Amino acid sequence: MCALGLTAGPGWMSVTPVNSGSFVESLRIAAPYIHAHRGATFVVLVGGEAVRSERLAPILHDVALLHGLGVRVVLVHGTRPQIEKRLEAKKIPARFVGDTRVTDRATLACVHEAVGAARARIEAALSMGTSNTPMANARIRVLGGNFITARPIGVRDGVDFLWSGEVRRVDTAGIERGLDAGAIVLISPLGASPTGESFNLASHDVAADVAIALGAKKLVGLIEGRGITDARRRLVTQLTPNEADALVAGPPRQGADVRKHVMAAARAVRGGVPRAHLVDRRRDGALLEELFTREGIGTLVTKEAYEDVRPARMEDLGPLATLLHPLEEQGILVRRSRERLEMELDRFVVIDRDGLVIGCAALEPFPESGMGELYCVAIHERYREAGRGEALLERLEERARGLGLSRMFVLTTRSAHFFQERGFVPASVRQLPPARRASYDRSRRSRVLTKTLT
Ligand SMILES: CC(C)(COP(=O)(O)OP(=O)(O)OC[C@H]1O[C@@H](n2cnc3c(N)ncnc32)[C@H](O)[C@@H]1OP(=O)(O)O)[C@@H](O)C(=O)NCCC(=O)NCCS
Numbered sequence: 001m002c003a004l005g006l007t008a009g010p011g012w013m014s015v016t017p018v019n020s021g022s023f024v025e026s027l028r029i030a031a032p033y034i035h036a037h038r039g040a041t042f043v044v045l046v047g048g049e050a051v052r053s054e055r056l057a058p059i060l061h062d063v064a065l066l067h068g069l070g071v072r073v074v075l076v077h078g079t080r081p082q083i084e085k086r087l088e089a090k091k092i093p094a095r096f097v098g099d100t101r102v103t104d105r106a107t108l109a110c111v112h113e114a115v116g117a118a119r120a121r122i123e124a125a126l127s128m129g130t131s132n133t134p135m136a137n138a139r140i141r142v143l144g145g146n147f148i149t150a151r152p153i154g155v156r157d158g159v160d161f162l163w164s165g166e167v168r169r170v171d172t173a174g175i176e177r178g179l180d181a182g183a184i185v186l187i188s189p190l191g192a193s194p195t196g197e198s199f200n201l202a203s204h205d206v207a208a209d210v211a212i213a214l215g216a217k218k219l220v221g222l223i224e225g226r227g228i229t230d231a232r233r234r235l236v237t238q239l240t241p242n243e244a245d246a247l248v249a250g251p252p253r254q255g256a257d258v259r260k261h262v263m264a265a266a267r268a269v270r271g272g273v274p275r276a277h278l279v280d281r282r283r284d285g286a287l288l289e290e291l292f293t294r295e296g297i298g299t300l301v302t303k304e305a306y307e308d309v310r311p312a313r314m315e316d317l318g319p320l321a322t323l324l325h326p327l328e329e330q331g332i333l334v335r336r337s338r339e340r341l342e343m344e345l346d347r348f349v350v351i352d353r354d355g356l357v358i359g360c361a362a363l364e365p366f367p368e369s370g371m372g373e374l375y376c377v378a379i380h381e382r383y384r385e386a387g388r389g390e391a392l393l394e395r396l397e398e399r400a401r402g403l404g405l406s407r408m409f410v411l412t413t414r415s416a417h418f419f420q421e422r423g424f425v426p427a428s429v430r431q432l433p434p435a436r437r438a439s440y441d442r443s444r445r446s447r448v449l450t451k452t453l454t
Contacts, residue, residue: 029322030292037291038070040217041179045207045264047257048078050222050281051118059222060125061134062287063184068138072179074210076187077122078203082114083107099256100153103163103200111163111200115188119144122186143183147171148206150191150199165191165199167206170213204264212271219268220290221261222281227299228262229253237382238300241266265301276301294322294356295382305354309395312348312360317341319357320348327378332414334444336376348376349395351388358383361392365403369433371450372400374410393422401453408453409436411446424449 044063050056067073083101087094087110095102103111123142128135150165168191178185187210189203204221211219228236228247239247244266248259258278265276279286279298290296312320320341327333336344344362351359359379365372374396379388400408409432410419420426427450429440440446 033292041072042218043074043211045221048080057125074185076207079114086110108163141183143178148191167209204260208264208268211273219276224257226280363396366433370406372405409450424451
């Protein structure tokens with residue numbers, strides 16, 4: 001059977017068949033995230049580059065889907081390239097001190113025009129409703145207003161920044177009312193002051209300030225790049241605010257846009273926003289992949305994650321199956337049905353990282369032989385090489401001792417050295433408890449290793 005899928009062609013118009021198996025699987029993988037995100041407030045920052053690109057519509061259609069799934073969405077947009085274009089057309093020189101623009105009266109007029117044009121583009125994309133697009137039946141209300149009170153940056157190091165400003169106050173009650181009414185709230189990088197003037201603001205700062213003021217669950221920045229990269233150009237998948245600071249202070253590896261996003265993300269997290277995500281705006285569906293899959297695809301800025309090794313519980317069954325499945329497919333672990341996993345659940349310990357199961361191991365006692373079998377030792381690929389495998393072994397050794405067992409054994413095809421380096425020694429099948437010897441599958445040619453518990 002086939003489901004009809006929409007491919008991200010221009011305007012999302014092309015329809016291609018999607019394999020129903022992968023569709024159902026994907027939706028099930030997304031299910032826990034859909035439940036978790038419903039009713040939460042996310043602030044999404046779409047930079048000026050994205051606003052002017054032809055890919056704005058697919059990005060906003062993903063934002064609309066978030067809204068459709070019950071997320072309270074506040075959208076903040078940028079305007080830098082739009083302002084640049086107007087300055088060029090009017091032959092007004094752009095003036096920056098560091099990353100901050102000096103906004104004189106003529107530039108402020110360009111800012112007003114740029115904001116107006118950007119809002120019109122965004123509102124139009126969120127108003128689409130053509131059948132055969134992800135926006136069919138969407139009927140989204142976009143709400144804007146004077147939610148940001150600004151103050152001038154003023155004079156710094158002898159430079160008057162004129163109509164460049166910073167956020168003074170966020171009208172959270174006004175924004176919440178809009179969200180309660182089911183609207184997407186759209187905020188521009190422009191704020192009014194009590195003196196009746198308007199000020200040009202940095203969109204990254206607006207997004208961070210709004211996320212902090214609202215107590216948002218997430219700040220998501222769609223950035224000009226695939227995420228934060230390290231010195232070897234590998235994607236950094238997770239950062240603490242301090243690591244983010246060090247990265248910005250270090251050699252300039254990221255573009256200005258990414259740097260500003262990282263700083264805003266770190267500030268938002270320090271201000272109480274649990275997670276700030278940076279995702280590549282050029283990658284189709286990046287927002288959805290980041291928010292509805294365990295791995296995500298971009299960089300996550302978050303406080304030190306809370307990790308705990310604990311006994312497995314019933315609700316871990318699904319996540320455990322997901323963790324073990326790829327290793328079973330590769331033949332590294334023996335395939336276990338869900339029913340068997342459920343029956344053996346009380347033998348498992350898991351590593352719970354902020355609610356995600358990222359590792360597991362199990363111990364089957366053979367009391368008559370004074371031995372225990374260690375099995376299903378697995379750490380999610382992304383979290384390996386940080387001592388977690390060893391922590392699981394220690395926990396199960398403790399459990400084995402508590403059960404009065406004097407020896408542990410493990411059967412492994414690929415990880416013999418991992419266990420040998422942790423006190424296990426090669427042994428023969430004959431040394432296994434009789435019940436286990438009988439079920440030993442010779443075709444797997446697993447190596448037997450044992451460890452005496454002291
Ligand atoms: C084996 C496994 C659990 C280790 O988890 P981990 O959290 O990365 O392990 P630790 O961080 O505690 O230890 C890392 C060390 O073990 C080594 N190591 C990891 N896997 C290894 C393997 N298969 N063979 C030999 N050494 C291995 C690493 O090189 C590293 O060594 P170093 O500290 O000298 O650099 C993990 O790689 C895994 O899930 N593998 C797939 C499943 C599997 O093979 N399970 C064992 C069979 S039951």
